[in-house]
């Protein structure tokens with residue numbers, strides 16, 4: 932049963948187009964697919980496409996700062 936041995940063990944495939952993954956763009960096959968997936972992800976999570984700013988803590992409500 933050598934033929935089975937010749938099979939590539941779980942060759943990673945691009946989740947976007949199914950092509951072989953390029954180590955440089957893991958887990959995608961190209962930057963384009965990485966971009967596509969990123970766009971899908973963003974449009975699914977965020978309603979507004981944010982590009983330049985990456986403020987992770989920018990929208991924190993001032994908790995416990997209510998001077999009553």
Ligand SMILES: [Zn+2]
Nearest residue numbers: 945948960964
């Ligand atoms: Zn791809």
